[in-house]
Amino acid sequence: MSDKPYFIFDTYGDWQATKMGNFLFDTRGEYVGFVDGEDVYKADGEWIGRLSRDNRIVRKRTERRRQLHSNPPPRPVKPENLPARATLPPMTAELSFDTIDVLEEDPDIFKRISDLRSDMD
Numbered sequence: 074m075s076d077k078p079y080f081i082f083d084t085y086g087d088w089q090a091t092k093m094g095n096f097l098f099d100t101r102g103e104y105v106g107f108v109d110g111e112d113v114y115k116a117d118g119e120w121i122g123r124l125s126r127d128n129r130i131v132r133k134r135t136e137r138r139r140q141l142h143s144n145p146p147p148r149p150v151k152p153e154n155l156p157a158r159a160t161l162p163p164m165t166a167e168l169s170f171d172t173i174d175v176l177e178e179d180p181d182i183f184k185r186i187s188d189l190r191s192d193m194d
């Protein structure tokens with residue numbers, strides 16, 4: 074796991090998550106998702122968007138839903154060096170109409186279980 078935290082903000086400049094290695098933790102340090110390449114997934118494997126250069130999670134407005142990640146990583150332990158505060162947010166570029174900031178559109182996205190999961194037996 075990378076020692077350097079990568080802070081994720083919404084368009085308003087509010088700190089929403091911290092990326093440590095390929096894992097995402099909320100501001101309380103709870104594991105909420107992971108990153109595979111530039112694609113961002115919730116902890117249950119649901120794809121929610123892509124990590125942009127300006128530290129936001131974005132996706133195209135008309136993008137189709139994807140299947141759940143076929144092999145999500147096991148839940149990591151909370152890192153010892155998770156920061157208590159984030160740096161100042163970067164200046165963000167204006168998003169075009171066809172692109173949305175996922176965390177601005179749905180700030181509670183990491184709190185819900187995917188409806189793509191099959192029901193329990």
